[in-house]
Amino acid sequence: MTHYALHPQVGLRDEAFGALAYHYGNRRLTFLNDARLVTVVRTAAEHQDIDDALAAAGVPDGQRPAYLTALQRLHDAEILTCE
Amino acid sequence: MTSTVTESVVSPTTSETDTDTAVAADEVLAELLIEEISIDGMCGVY
Numbered sequence: 001m002t003h004y005a006l007h008p009q010v011g012l013r014d015e016a017f018g019a020l021a022y023h024y025g026n027r028r029l030t031f032l033n034d035a036r037l038v039t040v041v042r043t044a045a046e047h048q049d050i051d052d053a054l055a056a057a058g059v060p061d062g063q064r065p066a067y068l069t070a071l072q073r074l075h076d077a078e079i080l081t082c083e
Numbered sequence: 084m085t086s087t088v089t090e091s092v093v094s095p096t097t098s099e100t101d102t103d104t105a106v107a108a109d110e111v112l113a114e115l116l117i118e119e120i121s122i123d124g125m126c127g128v129y
Contacts, residue, residue: 027121027122028119028120029119030117030118030120031117031118031119033115033117033118034115034116037116037117065109066108066111066112066113067113069109069110070113074117
């Protein structure tokens, strides 16, 4: 079971294209170019696992592998923590 | 006398290609979903 949460050093700001995520520790800026991905990132901590968060955000089943890849990259960039 | 010719035709499997295509499509979509930049060294640019 994968449980993601927004990193405590990350600020998330809504934008017309989705959101900007800024990590105050590593000073990396990440553009989230999709509203559903922003919802997943914002709400991931509230769900038991990431599949629940993807379903709640309305991510189609066929697109889940791509979202999981994107979430893994956000974890690599320390935007998300993983338990 | 009748001769019978048996020919076996091996169809090219597409499952591997399909999987590769699906993985590539996932990678492309993942690339579109997020974009990372570093702002180190940009002082003075703006």
